[in-house]
Amino acid sequence: MPSWQDFQPFIVSGLALGGVYALSGVGLVVLYRATGVLNLAFGAIGAMGALIAWSLIQAGVPGWISWLACVAFGGAVTLGYGIIFGPALAKRDPLVKAVATIGLTLILYGLMDLLWTTSGGQARSLTLPTDNSGFMVGQVQVTWTQVIALAAGVVLTVATGAFLRFTKLGTAMRAMANDREITATLGVPVRRVEAAAWLGSGVLAGLAGLLLADLVALDATTLTFLVISSLAAVLIARLRSITVTFVAAIVVGLLHDLLTPITSLTNYRDMTPFVIAAIGLLVLSRHQVMAQSREEA
């Protein structure tokens, strides 16, 4: 059994990984709270935005314009999807709406591999200026990018929680996710509120994509399907609480990395998000049947 000294650096890297999961997880729950759609294309949208930013940087465009382009792309694609397919699927089950986003995921995934072909010896990488500086925690260095990712997760959790609860637009979003018809009859401009929710979520996806491309890898497959691991935190929060999602994501990331020095378990550590999600869901549902109904937000 490794000693406390051995575990120490993994706590730091685990927190960083937790920050990664939290970014996607919180982004997913935020959109779900606002529109009732679990956007499984979150990772693909961010990945494509990051690849666009990479291409622009390769072409000589200044860094910050490229990052803006990434975020703008995220907002545009998500908004476009929401406007075209949102109304058609609004009355359907959340499951159907989530499966529809699988369609968007596949389209973007195929596009990414077509436009940014895999070339044998090359690899793409996106670096942000905050990568080069950091501070030491114990024996390892923490870069500012990792701090930003974690901080972004916290800010997102607090800000969107407050936004949804205290602002008029936020309340309208929550009402719409609950029951679109009734909210419309109350005089809320449903289409506009929905568009705002989609746009906000898209901007988040773009931002997350940029950070994840730096922290994880600039690879379409990795980033697109990273969302599957982030779903663990989302599921534990039962798609309801943003705070629980954030905390669960940190815990998943920590546990994942803390298993690394344990030789017998290290090869299985990639299972951590899935096992935790499965156990969490089964424990949470032991006294009741968990179902998606209109009444659940």
Next chain:
Amino acid sequence: MKKYIPARSVRRTIMLAAAIALAAAGCSSSSSSSTAGSASTPASTSTASGTPSTAAVSTSQCGTKPGVAATGTPIALGAIATNQPGTSFTDIPNMANAYFACVNANGGINGHPIKLYIETEQTNPAQIAADAKQLVQTDHVVGIIGNTSIIECSVDSSYWQKLGYFVIDSGIAPECYSTSNSAAVNMGPRYSSDGAVQYALAQHASKIVFDQSNVPGTGYIAAGPAALAKASNVPIVQLTENVPISDADSVAIKEVDDAGPNGAVILNFTPPEALIILQAAQKLGLEDRVKLWGCSTPCNTDFLATSLGSKWDSKLFVNAELTPPDATNTAPMNLYKAILKQYGKAVQGGIGSFSQMGFTEAEIAVHALESITSGSYTVADVNAAIKSVSAFNTGMLCQLWTYGSYPMHIPNNADYTVTPDNGKMVTAQGCTLISSVDPQIAQYRAAAGTAPMAP
């Protein structure tokens, strides 16, 4: 319900339009992505040998009759290469095809042009077996040149044996090196890792950490470094990582922890993963916490040298299975660069080990075909000629290359070691034989002898 009907047709039109737009985008940007690929290829100027590379030589020396286009019945050859998101080896058969195009423009093989049928696969055994049958039954290929695939050798080796095809490939799977019907121009993950470990042992590393990607054959690959470490009485830790790697930080920390300050971390990954691990180590500030880092051949690209930056100069030592193109000014190397420039539009990676391997395989194939005097190019004739290739100087390898009739083939078993220096890979150690401590190498040398170094 009625008010949805116009909306439905509008949605259908939008989707159709989107599909068409995608098609248009795809067609127009596929060309731009290939220029993007070539733009990131660094210009080749040498730093080590001192003599600058000459201006492009005439490509016409690739064939026997310069300037005369071949117009006879084509000689059909086949190749199977992996091409899936994240892993693409198509550069290798594409470069072989470029070589063949050059030969076809300059006399062909006794007037016969060579036609290379390239099948791509996505690591699906059923598909790979089907591709082999397509090549033989439908395309009627008489030889297999340029296979580069994660599992093809395992899946098809008994098929090739049954039909009498002697394959020239860039091997990855164990069967590429352990069967009678496959001879590779490269060393593959096991022997290339051997080379990297050997270099680390020569620098007196007190411990070896060997980390590789969890693709088929990890046990076979690990056996080589294990034997080398054991013979030197150096402890070795064997690790595997699931790819694609999503948390490089924990991988880097684990490797460094296990190696210790006097140890060496040897990586066997494809470039995207190796780059991610090394970058993570740098971000964590760990690159100086071990004695040295090593990597098998896939790391040998100027691209990696540029992406990593100067902290890794003389810290990372990469095994190079092929002669470094930058430092060499021989006729074959210049021909390679010239053919790549003139005929290699489909080769996305530019100058590098992938296109070098394709060039070498095609070179050997043409040499074999040109040795046929009977004018008959059946499966039996062509493969007999391939098998009889002996002590051939490819100009791209340390040693002379031989096929021969042996139960196994490891014809390339000597390597260079390179290290990044100012954004380029430069030679750190010249041609060195892979140690016979690796039992497979010993077995091969017992049957085929030790090939002499190329002059």
Next chain:
Amino acid sequence: MRATLERVSPARARRAPSRPQLTRAGVIVVLLLFVLFGLPQLLSLYYIDTMTQVAVYSMVAVALGVLVGRVGLVSLGQVAVLAIGAWVAARLLFATTQPYPLILLEAGLITMVAGLLIGLPALRLRGLYLALITLMLAGAITVVLATVNFPNGGHGFLGYNGSLVHIPPIRRPSIAASDPAYFRYSVVVAILMFALVLAHIKTKPGRAWAAIRQSEPAALAAGINTWFYKLWAFALASFITGVAGGVLAGAVHYLYSIGFPTQDSITLLAVVLMGGVYSLWGAVVAALLYQFLPSLLNNWGVSADWLIILFGVGVLQVLTTAPAGLADQVPKDLARLGRLLVRLVRHPAPSAAGAGAADGGEGP
């Protein structure tokens, strides 16, 4: 309601099959005979190998179709179940010399037990939660498989020897060693699985599933043991997928964990939706989309990415406009086209407008 269900079934069995039903049955028999005996003569080995994969995945698709279409349970982990079936079959094929059909049966049964173990706790969840937990479990299974690998003739429980320089191939049945013969074998197994599904649909489980899909509270209120029938659907789907895994093992001879990534389950769901979850033909269409089209495109040198994009567009299309999928939509479209052509033949005078309409109708 249960009494009513039981009363209805014998009455239905007594009714003689009608003329159109007989014609349809006849056409299907002719088609199957053609597939079994005609196709192997016509196709090259490349396409025979492809069609064997189509047969395998049509079984997986019909299993997924039962879950999604009949019962309304979306499983995002069917490829992981297929991997389990293939693993079990490979282990048994290497370790024992049992006849192939017995091994297929065992693979199906063991996979069914695994499916039941998953289904028992998972069925407390509904809708999106159930779909996501299947995704989580599939992810976990994929990681385990990547670490333990598929059997390759080694010893011990896992049967994996990592240091082999020559991996032995997984054997095939002695009567079906060649590729065309194995193709026929896999088609026969697929026909048996489809018959199994048909038998379920036409009898009590099928009616219970239909009631559950309509409205689960209503079915519960009517006295149907929804939990039991949903578990039955899980068991059936797992059994069929397990058998498919066994057939896959013999088809490919070599199994690798990289061949069963989690994202394949997502693509599989997409093609099953596109093919149509409500009909058995939909499963065949799904398998053709999933295996035949990529093989065709690969032969023509077209990138498989276009297919991925097509599947994405297809999912959106199915969910927004054509819930019954291609298997339902194409015959309707063809019928509509047929009616248009008949009208053209009868009234050739307004040919300009008619020709325009015919071209437009042929489009999507």
